[in-house]
Amino acid sequence: MAIRRFFEQAYLYHKGRQAAFNAEEFVLLEVGYPLLTMIFHCLIASYCYGTNDLGEWVVGNSFLLCVNSCIFGLGIVFMNERYTGRIRSIIASPCNKIALILANGIFPAILAIIASFLGLIVGVIVFQIDYSKVDFVYIFISIIVAMISASCFGLLLGVLGLLTDSMHMVLNMMEGLLLILTGAEFPIEQLPICVQYVSWSIPLTKSIKAVKGIRVGDYKNYWLLLLLELLSGIVYVVLARFLFAVVEKETRKKGSFDYY
C-alpha cells in the first residue's frame, strides 16, 4: 500500500509540476538541449587540450547531463510549491516527509539516467570514441548510481527553496561548481588539496572517476567508488530530511512559507 502510494505520488508530482505538454517539448528540453551542451563542452576540451581522443570528456559530460533534471528540476521543487500556494497543503498534511522528499526524486532520476546514457552513446558516435574494450553493463550501473546520488543532492538543494527565493542563483552557482569540481572537465588532482575534499563530497565525482578508470582497464576501485557515490546519496537524503524539519520549524516561526 505504502509502496503503491509512493510511486503514485512520484508520478503525480512529476506530471503536475514538470511534465512537458508534448513530445517535441519533452525531447528538446530533456534530450536536445543537454546533448548540445555536452557536445559544446567536448569541443572546448578538444580545442584546449589539442586532442582528438575525447573519451574522458564524453564520460564526464554525459554524466553532467543530469544537471538539467536533477539540479535545476529538483532544486526548484519546493520554491515552486511556495509560489503556487501548494506548500501549505504539503506542510500541514500528516504524510511522511522523507517519503515525500524521495518521491520528488524518482522521475528526475529516471530521466537523468536516460539522458546520460543517450549522451554517452551520442558522444561515442559523434566523437568516434573507442569503447570496444569496455563492458557497457559497468557503465550503465555507474550511471544509475550517479543519477541516484545527483537526484538526492538536488533534493537537498531543493529544501533550501523553503528558505530562500534566490534558488536560481544557488542552482546556477551549483552547476558551475559541478562543472569545475567533479572531474568532468579536468582531473580533480589539478585542484588545490582543500578543494579536492569538496570535490569528493559532491555527487558524480566518484562515479566519473570509476568510469574513467574502467575505460583504461582499471577495475580495481570501481565498486568502492560506486559504493562511496551511493553512500553520498544516502547522506544527502538524510541531510535533506533533517534540513526540512529545521527549515519547516523556522519558516513557521518567521511566517515565510507563502510568497504572497
Place this chain on the structure above:
Amino acid sequence: MDKIIEVRNLRREYIRKKGIRNKETIVAVDGISFEVGRGEIFGLLGQNGAGKTTTIKMLTTLLAPTAGECKVLGFDCFGEEEKIRNKINFIFGGETGVYRRLTARENLRYFSNLYMLNSSKQKERIDEILELVDLKNRADDLAETFSKGMIQRLQIARGLINDPEIIFMDEPTVGLDPVGARMLRNIIIKLKEQGKTVLLTTHYLQEAEELCDKMVIMKDGRIVKSGVPSEIKGGYVTLEDAYIDLVGGQVS
C-alpha cells in the same frame, strides 16, 4: 459544549526588514481570545489586514504564535501539530493551491495520498466529493482548462478530502459565482449537520449571518466584538451596519 478550538491571548508579530539594517515589528494578531465548540460554524470577520488569515494560519499549524495559547482538539498548534494535522483541513480562497497540469481526479488522488487514505476509501471519497462540488462531469479534465469558479470548487474538494473534523475556510467564496457560492453555503450547512466544525472568514456579511452560530469581529489584530449574530447586530437593522460601525466606517 465540547470546546475544540481554544485561543487565549494569542499574539503574532512579523519582523519586516526596512533597508539593510533596520527592522520593523508588525503586530498582526494582538492578544485575541475565543473558543469554538464542536459542531459550530464560527465566523472571523474583519477588514483586510485585521489578522483573520494570520489567525487561521496559526490554527492550521502553518504559523507559530509569538505568544499566547492556540489549541485545536486539545493539542497545541505549535509543538503538537502532528496530533492535529490528520483531523483538520483548510480551504483558502483564490486560484492557487492545485496542480493545473493534473486533472481534477488526479489532484484529489495526490492530496488524498498526503493524508494516506487507502486506495478503496480514496476512490470512494474522491467520487463522493467530486459529486458534492459538482465537478463529476469534468473529473478527468486538466485543471488548467477550468474556470476560476471551478478551480475554487476543486479547492473545496481538496479541503474535504480527508473528511476533517474541523475545516478552516479563508474567504472560500472568493471567485465563485452566485450559484457556486450557494453551493458552498449548502456544503457548509451539510458539514454542520454531519457534526463538523467550520471556522470561516468572509467579507460577505449576509453569508456570515446566514451561516455562523457565533462570530468575532476583528480590527487591527484585536477582537472588537464577539457573540451570536443577533448580539453583534445590537440595535442595528443589519449585520453590515453593525460591522461598519465596529470597524470604524461610516454607516449611511
